[in-house]
Amino acid sequence: MMEAVAAIPPFERFYEERRDEIFGYLARLLGRDAAEDAFQETFLRALRGYAKLEHGRHLRAWAFRIATNVAVDERRRSVPTEEPDEIPVTDERPAYAELEHLVGELPPTERAAVVLRYGYDLSYHDIGGALGSSAEAARAAASSGVRRLRRRHS
């Protein structure tokens, strides 16, 4: 049954499981309006890559990686005209929840690292995958982002 665990699910199932989370992530990074375009582009890219996947492991991190790349492209393309949405965070990290409304001010890599770590609980290994960097670099980006947030907050 090991094979079944790693099997690539039908895209519909992958999409249903990931779409809300990815949309929320993109809204945090880009603001809600830009997130709508980025959302479609993210899942179209996922479809283009889907047939080439060799197994179904790490699909969540894979989806975040694509979304992060799309968000980075989007920000390069456009001058930001709006502040990212303030999305209520209902996890048990009051320190981050208090700081979240400030993440829009962080540089893109730090912003993605902080949101993925504290907003979505991804491991540094997976965040590294999403950012195209090592786990160590991802950890450094997240802690640097959090330090910057705390300085701005105080």
Added chain:
Amino acid sequence: MTGVPDELDRRFREAAASEGLLDVAYDIAESPIGPLLVAASDRGLCRISFDPEPEHELEALARAFGPRVLRSASPVDRARRELDEYFEGKRQDFDLAVDLTPLPDFQRRVLEELVRVPYGHIDTYGALAQRIGNPRAARAVGGALNRNPIPIVVPCHRIVGSTGSLVGYAGGLEIKRALLGLEGAILPG
């Protein structure tokens, strides 16, 4: 948690189909015999299921055609329209391409022959076996029909036992009887 707005979800599903990125698109069509799952590959209609719960079908579709299986309405619009017309008694022949490529040779030959049995007519497993040049294969023909992936359009409901008994139907004998009744087929006995 912010959910994806319905309109955005719909736009993505449309874009995925119009950019040709899907192995299979499917949707649920309402019908007098209950909701049907209707699926199409880029070659044509590839599945009609009486089980409207997609979960049961998605894995099988992904195995047969590829993993990019997504619910998307427009690729199956035409099939849905023709099915509506059929159930309203306004259509006798389907003008739809079908995709039988993943099926074993024997089953494909049986189903291709089956499509020639006209609306409102019935035929027997034995006669169908004869027509594919394999007169002793009536039982194997029955097996091939039982696994027909595109019932209604590939009309396995028109095949009955040599005594005229309905014998069997993947969707249940009630549905077989309803389809033959709709077509005005006269059952012996």
